[in-house]
């Protein structure tokens with residue numbers, strides 16, 4: 001497990017990471033979400049060691065991360081970083097060889113990745129001759145080609161069409177399933193919600209929430225209920241709950257607990273038909289908006 005602990009980072013006097021702590025669990029896809037400038041790239045670069053924190057630590061299984069462990073992380077930087085004029089296959093083989101893969105293994109693994117990531121183009125094409133979406137696939141392949149022990153990907157899905165997102169996710173999931181921790185950043189909450197096992201929400205350098213999707217939804221559960229009945233709901237005011245909205249057969253109220261809400265339901269059923277009775281829940285989108293506003 002990769003752990004970031006109490007990290008602070010300043011640029012001049014701008015405090016861009018404020019006591020940031022989170023874990024990236026092995027075998028899981030962790031989505032790192034937040035708006036522009038929230039601090040995602042800075043935090044990722046600190047894990048990689050390409051940027052230093054002013055204080056705090058990066059740990060692997062509880063011990064300070066080593067240079068070898070950092071070198072074994074597959075990283076897709078935001079600014080990308082492959083050679084535009086070099087053939088796709090040549091640079092992937094080169095990168096894999098730098099990490100110690102044998103030439104034949106490097107080549108077959110690179111070709112296999114390009115196929116699974118559905119590169120539309122020839123592996124002998126230069127990077128710059130490919131469309132942006134295809135260049136993106138090559139960048140993802142570059143992060144994976146040396147069979148990394150962990151993956152950190154900065155906005156890996158930006159610029160990919162839905163089909164390519166699915167193909168990429170499939171490949172990343174296989175890595176995670178084999179036990180690697182996978183951290184990826186995104187602005188696109190819908191993509192993150194669909195893909196990741198855990199989420200970390202960051203705003204202005206502060207971690208606002210983290211956990212599985214179910215944990216975040218549970219933590220944001222309200223004590224509000226909605227009810228629609230066949231007749232006027234004016235009586236709810238006297239039912240021992242706080243009425244928030246009332247309009248004919250519709251009422252929204254806050255109850256202290258489930259039992260109090262159920263007493264309202266029983267009362268309503270005694271008075272006639274109930275067509276809707278539900279706890280008001282928030283979507284991940286609403287939670288995200290609230291955490292990042």
Ligand SMILES: Nc1ncnc2c1ncn2[C@@H]1O[C@H](COP(=O)(O)OP(=O)(O)OP(=O)(O)O)[C@@H](O)[C@H]1O
Pocket residue numbers: 011016034035036037038039040041042043078
């Ligand atoms: N080299 C730098 N010098 C000064 N300020 C910087 C530098 N790099 C980043 N920052 C500032 O640090 C803050 C965090 O930036 P960072 O790139 O980590 O955010 P992000 O969440 O990755 O954003 P985005 O999604 O836009 O890439 C921003 O306010 C940014 O302007």
